[in-house]
Amino acid sequence: xxxxxxxxxxxxxxxxxxxxxxxxxxxxxxxxxxxxxxxxxxxxxxxxxxxxxxxxxxxxxxxxxxxxxxxxxxxxxxxxxxxxxxx
Numbered sequence: 784x785x786x787x788x789x790x791x792x793x794x795x796x797x798x799x800x801x802x803x804x805x806x807x808x809x810x811x812x813x814x815x816x817x818x819x820x821x822x823x824x825x826x827x828x829x830x831x832x833x834x835x836x837x838x839x840x841x842x843x844x845x846x847x848x849x850x851x852x853x854x855x856x857x858x859x860x861x862x863x864x865x866x867x868x869x870x
Contacts, residue, residue, distance in 0.1 A: 797836075798813075798815060799812065799813055800812045800814065801825065808823060809821065809825055809827070811828045811829055811831075813836050816835075818832070818835045819832075819835075820835050
């Protein structure tokens with residue numbers, strides 16, 4: 784299945800593999816970027832894949848603030864030290 788990035792006049796063509804799993808969930812893989820996403824429906828999995836590709840391509844996401852990390856019940860200093868240990 785091919786899907787062009789929506790709304791972008793110079794969008795690159797994307798090759799996506801779409802699979803319906805035995806449990807009814809969907810899996811989609813962007814072959815150019817090499818990332819995979821899952822969802823409950825075809826539309827959801829494609830939306831999730833778009834979000835992952837945007838984050839990988841540097842177009843999405845942001846570094847969470849200390850307050851956002853604390854809202855998850857995590858000490859920001861511990862979280863940062865753990866992510867640096869895996870690089």
